[in-house]
Amino acid sequence: MNAVLYDVALTAYIAATATAIASLTSRREILVRLTRWLAQGGWIAHSVALVLRGAELGRVPLATLPEAISVVIWAVVLLELWAERRFRIPVLAAFVLPVVLMLGLALPTELRALVLAPGVRNAWIWAHVVLALVGLTALVLNFAGAVMYLLQERQIKGKQPSSLYYRLPSLEALDRLSVRTLTLGFAFLTAGLLMGAVRVGTAWGGALAGDPLAMLSLVAWVLYAATLSGRMTGRWRARRAAYFAVAGFCVLLVTLGAGMMLQGHHGS
């Protein structure tokens, strides 16, 4: 039942991604609506699956990296559905859902029982996971905002407006979305990494260098820190910040991939 629900959710997300991308070039209103229905449907199936999974495990399904990513996807879709209405950006789904899909397909379909060593399971770890998760969710939207900014900037500079130009919101709105999600995402990511670092000293005996996920997270954190300080001090214009936001997110994705693929302390 559980696995079927995950498949339903994933299939709905795949279909929603396809219709979202098609809606960028086609002017058919129905595609936008279809995207929303599919995403909502997928999200509901996903929610049920998560609850069932939690009941089955007898705990919050957040203790392993694949579980955490599954929850990130769930949160991103929720946030996307909300932000799309709140900021009136009907094309937002076309930039967020592909990321969701990338994360979703990278997940092992059969969630193996990858559980943290019992020794490190305590409040600190939960804080670490939840904070990093919220940060990651905001940064997915930050990435989408940055990509949309770069595309719209190119449309306006290029003076050959295509259908994208009409569908994307103003540079100002996209910049605002990016700055807000960056501030939020960075704050939570920082707090989450700090929580993790505190644990490193006790649980792993200070062996930070041996963990690929921890190392790569630091790289991403530095990129985001540079972007945020550049924006805040006014030295960076929106375009450079957008490029860095894209780079930072790519590192984050590699980080998660490495966390799942490579041997480390994050439970694979």
Add this chain to the structure above:
Amino acid sequence: MSTLFVAGMNHRSAPVEVRELLAAEPDTLRDLLRELLDRGVCREAVVLATCNRVEIYGVSAVPGEARDAALGRLGRARGLDLADIHPHLYTWTGAEAIRHAFRVAGSLDSLVIGEPQILGQVKDAFAIAQSAETVGPVLHSLMTRAFAVAKMVRSETEIGRHAVSVSFAGVQLARKIFGALEGRSVLLLGAGEMGELAAKHLLEQGTQPVYVANRTVARAEELARTLAGIALSFEGVARALETVDIVIACTAAAEPVVRAADVRAIMQARTRPLFFIDLGVPRNVEPAVNDLDNAFCYDIDDLRAVVDSNLRERQFQAERAESLVDREVGRFVARLRDVEVVPTIVSLRDKIEAIRRAEVDKALARLPGVPEQTRRVIEALSQAIVGKVLHAPIVKLKDSSRDGRGRRWRAVIAEVFGLRDEGRSARADLDS
């Protein structure tokens, strides 16, 4: 048998030499409308006369005659020969007439698709016909529905959203860069007419303040007054460039007045974007400005390209609007058929209710002193019988109207139930 029709000519079917022969004043129109009804060629009529079209919407047994009467009367003063304009005319009836009315009001039949004036013109034509008392139930429901469809086209498609004039295209680009324009500052260089127009469009969007600079200070001050702005000397321009968001350049200078090197220096010190709308020919802003980070520069040809692209976008939106119109035509045709049987249903109900009332009163008069409860039971009993008896014929009438046999069934019901007023006109329908 009367039918709904629309006939006339528009910018596609007739050249301006022909259309101008039919131009009309509101007073002439009112007289014309009255005359059409008095002569009996129309039961209802609305005449729409704009510079791009002259059309008569009407309900008539003889649409062709009504059309010729209307157009002949309009062109009489200018020596119009009806035979000359016949090749330029079109006539639609029934569902096609409804579609035409919806497309015209929705600006799908306009020279510039999506232009907003036409809806107002249709409303004016409707108001004139109302004041002449030539609007009946059919045209009333057609026109009010057409207004609703036009509104729907505007809100459900983006048909009117993209600018089709160069100066307004500049404003919309500014909105794509800055979002809302309230409180954004503008610098107007030069006193060219197009520059002034663009500045006015920006003012309407809430930009302020507007700085105005011109070689002759007197002209700058004059413009500043009309735009409620601030006049600058040409020396003040350099400082203003550092702070403003939008620059409109429309000077007659032979050399660029804004240099890329200067803008580069300015951009170093600011984080907000800077948008140049260069309306000058030769150009007032060096094109290299557009290559600078966060600076955007559109010259007059760039803006024309945007307008062309906007027109193509309108075309796409128009296709969406057409399918919306299709749907609404279908709904309206169904409703119109319902309207056709509604009078019969009403008089049927009235007649039976009158019988019921009379019989109940008679019965109660013969039962003095019956308790209130008995009275109520008798009332309810009679109502229930009437309701059940009427149910089948009313459903039949409604159904038949939807599959196009409303007239026949209207006549049959009127005949069977002896509905006198209805019966006479319905019998005429049976014969026709």
